[in-house]
Amino acid sequence: MPRLKDPQSLGPRWRAVLDDCVAAIAWSGDGRLVAAASAAGAVAILDGGSGQALLRLAGHPQGALCLAWAPQDRLLATGGADGTARLWHPTSGHEVAALEGGAAWVEYLAWGDAPYLLATAAGKHLKLWSADGRLLRTAEPPHASTISGLVWHPQRGRFASCCYGSVRLHAPLKAAPADVFEYAGSLIALDWSPDGRWIACGCQDATVHLWEVASGTDLQMSGYAGKVRALAWDPTGRYLATGGGADVTVWDFSGKGPAGSKPRILSAHLKPVSHMAYQPQGGLLAMGGPDGIVSLWNPLKPARPMGLARPDTQVSALSWRPDGQHFVSGHTNGDVVAWSVPSEGRGFGL
Amino acid sequence: MENQRVPVTVLTGFLGSGKTTLLNRILTEEHGKRIAVIENEFGEIGIDQALVVNAEEEIFEMNNGCICCTVRGDLIRIIGNLMRRKDKFDHILVETTGLADPSPVAQTFFVDEEMREQLKLDGIVTLVDALHVWQHLEESKECQEQIAFADIVLLNKTDLVTPEQLAELERRVRAINAMARIYRTQNAAVEIDRVLDIGGFDLERALSVKPTFLEPEYPFEWAGIYHLEPDRYILTLQDGPDPAMALVCLPVPDPGEASLEASQKQAVRLFSGRAKLREPGQGLTPQAALVELQLGEAGVKRFALEVTEAGDYALFTQHRPEEFALVLAAEGGQALQPLVERIYEAGHTHDEEVTSVGIEMPGAVHPKKLSEWLSRLLREQGTDIFRMKGILHLQGEERRYVFQGVHMLFDGNPDRPWGSKPRTNQLVFIGRNLDREQLTREFAACLA
Incomplete structure (x- = not known):
């Protein structure tokens, strides 16, 4: 067997530094700005092309936990350990509103685009807010335990949230959940397939649990080395990449689906992958974790990564530029690094 | 790697036993340690410090229904978040609610691989209200379990009882948990070094406090x-x-x-x-x-x-x-x-439900026999065995093998070389319905 060459090094396009661990990071919809929240609480607005710091928002006194850009980048929402979500004007830095999440930590945020509103998750409470900060609804009843995932599905027009024991679907303007899927386990990661068909959850008990949204039938993937903290659907909804160990497992949902099929295994990391994101357009997959490795894959060619870098500081956040040309990683030492996608073929050197 | 693990101290004790008093001491006294505190949902510390987090106990059972895989989901989440800023503190202190069963919190640091890699359970400190504990011991299994799980027991509010009552209480606590170090306190006044960074793992230090505790009850009175x-x-x-x-x-x-x-x-x-x-x-x-x-x-x-x-x-x-x-x-x-x-107190004169069994035996242990015995023992009696600790002389191993366990969960590693010290085996089990003779006999059968 020919010896595989080392994967091509990923080259950093630019770097920036925050004052503490990067708690959350997101590229704006137009690709011009990167918002990066620090675990110490401040939020930096960086130039997406150069990494230059444009604005420093006061953020959250007890530390920031999450952030999300509003549709058309009209606002930036941040959540923190001060129990609030805050809305910021992204170019002036003006604070538009501070919203009481209902518990000590606001851990998840998601914007809906039709209608245009914000969902916040804090403790057991899911709240829905208008873009100017008015409380529209509090989901009832409260979740059974602390909410551990929140996403918006634009085609389905629903928020999905998860906690220990269940996944809930919420219509934007209703208090009661539109649907509930149950599983007696601790759900710690959530993603809804872009085609709307499947909701996938990573579980503490080293499994991945899936529900077919239309029918509510569920299926489970087991055999993971540990808890599954990271999972990601590709933009078509055909492939689901799952963490749960140093190796990432990619399942194919076409045809008869994943049951009984053999997944692709992406093997380059030394510790369980904690962050993973598919390229918004195209099929590439970026990932990182506590081993301080950032890698980029074409999962259809699983033999080795397209590119790999070893910043030697744990990856704590990951986000793609919407055009898929670059992605950015945040690290526990405060580093923010933007990476370019190597042109396909170059560096394979076969 | 071992040294980079952040030590965690778990503080248990019934309502009124003095947990908040002790926490306030730990947070205000000058001891040179930076401590992140996760206080329980009824905690009374003013939360104006960034490293004090209020947690609502969320006990997560695993789908396989195994009681020993029950963990505190809230701790995994909160500590996971805290650990991103681990340069900001040296120690984590977790306060449980008064009625808490200590198993899930202790198990959290064994079951979750991320917790296990980044943190080590330094010790479980149980506060006991010297005046009211008798009633709790009778009425609640949690009270017995909190004492049984402890590495350190603080008999607090000693000013409210007579010396005779205190001596009787100490004997009662000792009968439940022969391994713990016991301190008598008023207003939870104890040197911080005695409760933090105790190296709960180090049985030898526990032995140095009461070197004879491994011996069974005395045959003379x-x-x-x-x-x-x-x-x-x-x-x-x-x-x-x-x-x-x-x-x-x-x-x-x-x-x-x-x-x-x-x-x-x-x-x-x-x-x-x-x-x-x-x-x-x-x-x-x-x-x-x-x-x-x-x-x-x-x-x-x-x-x-x-x-x-x-x-x-x-x-x-x-x-x-x-x-x-x-x-x-x-x-x-x-x-x-x-x-x-x-x-001398005869150990079993009043049939305690929760007891300790200590075994001290020379000889090299056959690793495979030991592992087979422990897996069978924990499979059959894991729910009854709250804690176990030991230092073993494994055959062909120049270093001491040190282990501890919570219910069916087990964590063991070779630590330092025996050197010139006599090689021997010391184990302690704490739990319900323990059969000293059977445990001793079965351990003896594991010798090479």
Whole structure:
């Protein structure tokens, strides 16, 4: 067997530094700005092309936990350990509103685009807010335990949230959940397939649990080395990449689906992958974790990564530029690094 | 890697036992440690510090239904978040609610691989309200379990009870948990070093506090040291509750505590051997032998003790002397008083449900036999075994093998080399319905 060459090094396009661990990071919809929240609480607005710091928002006194850009980048929402979500004007830095999440930590945020509103998750409470900060609804009843995932599905027009024991679907303007899927386990990661068909959850008990949204039938993937903290659907909804160990497992949902099929295994990391994101357009997959490795894959060619870098500081956040040309990683030492996608073929050197 | 793991201390104790007082001390006293505190949902600390987090207990059972995989989901989430800023603190302290079962919180640091890699359970500290604990012990299994899980027990509010009540409480706590270090406190005033960074893993340090705790309950209830000149002495006994009483009389170098400790070990061995029977009127001499006085007949019974050399002599009796109004006197003389005496608690006189079993045994352990035994034991009795700890001499291993476990979960590693120290095995089990003889026999079968 020919010896595989080392994967091509990923080259950093630019770097920036925050004052503490990067708690959350997101590229704006137009690709011009990167918002990066620090675990110490401040939020930096960086130039997406150069990494230059444009604005420093006061953020959250007890530390920031999450952030999300509003549709058309009209606002930036941040959540923190001060129990609030805050809305910021992204170019002036003006604070538009501070919203009481209902518990000590606001851990998840998601914007809906039709209608245009914000969902916040804090403790057991899911709240829905208008873009100017008015409380529209509090989901009832409260979740059974602390909410551990929140996403918006634009085609389905629903928020999905998860906690220990269940996944809930919420219509934007209703208090009661539109649907509930149950599983007696601790759900710690959530993603809804872009085609709307499947909701996938990573579980503490080293499994991945899936529900077919239309029918509510569920299926489970087991055999993971540990808890599954990271999972990601590709933009078509055909492939689901799952963490749960140093190796990432990619399942194919076409045809008869994943049951009984053999997944692709992406093997380059030394510790369980904690962050993973598919390229918004195209099929590439970026990932990182506590081993301080950032890698980029074409999962259809699983033999080795397209590119790999070893910043030697744990990856704590990951986000793609919407055009898929670059992605950015945040690290526990405060580093923010933007990476370019190597042109396909170059560096394979076969 | 081991040294980079952040130590975690778990603080348990019923409402009113003084947890908040202790937490406030830890947060305000100058001790040079930076401590992140996760207080319970009813916590009373003002949360104006970034590293104090209020947590609502969320107990997550795993889908397989195994009780031992039950963890605190909230801790995994919160500590996961805290660990991103681990340069900001050196230690994590987790306060549980008063009625908390300590298993899920302890198990969290074994079950979740991320927790296990980044953190180590330094110790479980249980506060006990010296006045009200009796009622809790009777009414709640959680109270017993909190004591059983502890590495450190603080008997707090000692000013509210008499010294006798306190001594009785300490014996009760000791009967549940032979491994814990016990401190008596008022207003939870204890040196911080005694509760944080104790190295809960290090059984040796626990041993250094009470080196004999591994021994089973003593086969004798009383010992005294007398100074005796060469003479003929008479042991006089009245009618008592038993038809016979075993005793050992040994020469000792001096009437000090150390001599008593040394001779007590010898006496334990002698008591396990065969006794020479003595009828009233017969004599005995001080020597390394077990003697059983026959007390079946009614009335006063006398036994002669012949002493040929002046010196100090230790007397160990199976029962308390007052049960037989035992008197030692020179023939025709006054009753002698011992220079020192000690009363031994019989370990199981009042059938405690939760107990400790210690095993100390020399010999090299066969790793495969040990692992098979432990897996079977934990599979069959894991729910009853709250904690276990041990230092073992594994065959072919130059380093000490140190382990601890919570229910069915087990964490063990070789640590430092034995060096010139005698290689031996020490294990402690704490739990319900433990069978000391069975555990000892089964462990002995694991020796190579």
